[in-house]
Amino acid sequence: MAYLELNNVCKTYGQGIHSTEVLSDINLKIEEGEFVAIVGFTGSGKTTLVNLINGLLQPTSGEVLFKGSPVVDTSHERGVIFQNYSLLPWLSVSQNIAMAVKEAFPKESKKAIKERVAAYIEMVNLTPASNKRPKELSGGMRQRVAVARALAMNPEMIIMDEPLGALDALTRGNLQDEILKIWSKDQRTALLITNDVDEGIYMADRIIPLRPGPKATLGPEFKIDIERPRDKTALNDNPEYKKTRNAIIEYLMGIGEERKAVSQKTYELPDLSPKSFVA
């Protein structure tokens, strides 16, 4: 029995003729201690998939099994790192983490909670900023707070929904290493959702592409047989890396072409600019 199991999972939003099937026929098995990455285009239903696994959403049909029992609600066993950090802006870094710790360990003494919070802030190198509000932090720092918050609850499985999507390349690299370091320390099961193939190859044991929605479904998996710890610069010359990378990109590009061929419509894009998180 797998650690996490998704059997024929479908998710439909809306009802009747207005319904859209976002995910269809998802089958996924993750073993304990594994690091799995799901790579997909934006808008392919990745966040829906994450919410099904962490228990925020229920599948329309099919089942999500965690350690053999169906997922009906969120649980402290599955820590979530959200795409947009989701820190509470009126709490400081340590308060944000303390809130999670208090919930996960309601019986611990105040002192133990304080120590735990301090330890996890230390782990993500934010001790000098522990009394700052999220607004005063950079994107990378905020994401590290979110990582610390998820890990401080000591989850058995950690689910990351494009955790590094909004960061610049350098910060991204650093945080990838930090997450890997933490993961390798006690080999928690990890699920990473990303749109970056390189990130997936660098971090995961297995990569599974998500074919774009509507009716998104998982593609064939790619095993990454590169020994850990992986070296980012050496990776570029690794033939295994090159082969896997090309295979995945070809697969994804193939879907992209397919999608283009299906739809001839051109859409007029609205005049929007992304919201600034720094201001």
Added chain:
Amino acid sequence: MKQSITATKVNDIKWAGVVKSLLSKLKVKTPKLEFKTVFKKFIIPIISILLFIGLWHMGAKALYNIEADYKIQKALTDQGQEAADAMEACILSGDISCQPNTLPSPDQVWDSFNTLIADHKKISADKLEFKEKTVAINEKRKAEGKDPITYTGRPSFVDQIFTSLETVFAGFLLALIIAVPIGIIIGLSETLRNSFNWLIQVFKPVSPVVWLLLVFMIVKTMTKDSNQDSAFIISFISVGLCSMWATLVNTAMGVSSVDKDYINVAKVLKLGPFQKVFKVILPSSLPLIFTGLRITLSVAWMVLIAIELLAQSPGLGSFVWEEFQNGANDSNSKIIVAMFIIGIIGFLLDRIMLVIQNMVSFNKNATA
């Protein structure tokens, strides 16, 4: 000798350095006041105030002339040339008995302001004197178990202001106590929101006067037995009922529109319903709640005057009404003084709320 010279030199250099660093620090502390910003921030507002007073003065003068001409004309048609001449002379002499009754000019208003202040000083002196006089008697009465004698003279203008402030704060607190909890409850449940929405929409636009009458109907019956003054109770309850709607609507909206990310966080952390409300929903809707409270306070202050005027409750409203009924030659200018005082206090109340709002909410960008 030489050594001492070098020593002083060194000292000089040291001092020069200290002075220099001090100067540079001062420079940092006092940013250069550029002419442009001074012009924008100080000179233009001052010019606009002067312009306002000038226009007011000219307008008042024109109205005064129209009224004076009419008076003379009336005397001429009613009583003939002689009476008209007498009236003209009377008006020119500035005699109080025949002054035209119209919009007062700025200097008249300023005079009235000073009169009111002098009046207040006199009354408070009287009060003090009364207190000193009655100390002994009151102690005696207290020993005998009787109520102490209190000052029952006419309240001064400043006393009226404080009475009004008391009423408005009582009303505001009432609105806060009613509207915030109900707003939270309504905001949390969509069913409740839908079922109460019509009630809010129907009662929101009801005029302060109608609220006053409604409260009057109820309070009059309820306070029938007690001999206490029900005017204050009626007016503060009416103020609260009129002004609470903005807070109610804003609280419900704030609570119902909490960012979905925060709700997801609450779910993932598995917060209990109580904690979810107090640790996630309330803090995140504080900015909107405070916007509502600010509107409530300004509405409360605005309707207060009308309500005091009708409820015969002491305060600025009844001051204005009494002066209007009084019809003394300086009544009009006293009304204008009250108008400015009301406006300035309303402005200050709003600023105070803004400061509190900025203190408690994480959203530091709240502006007027």
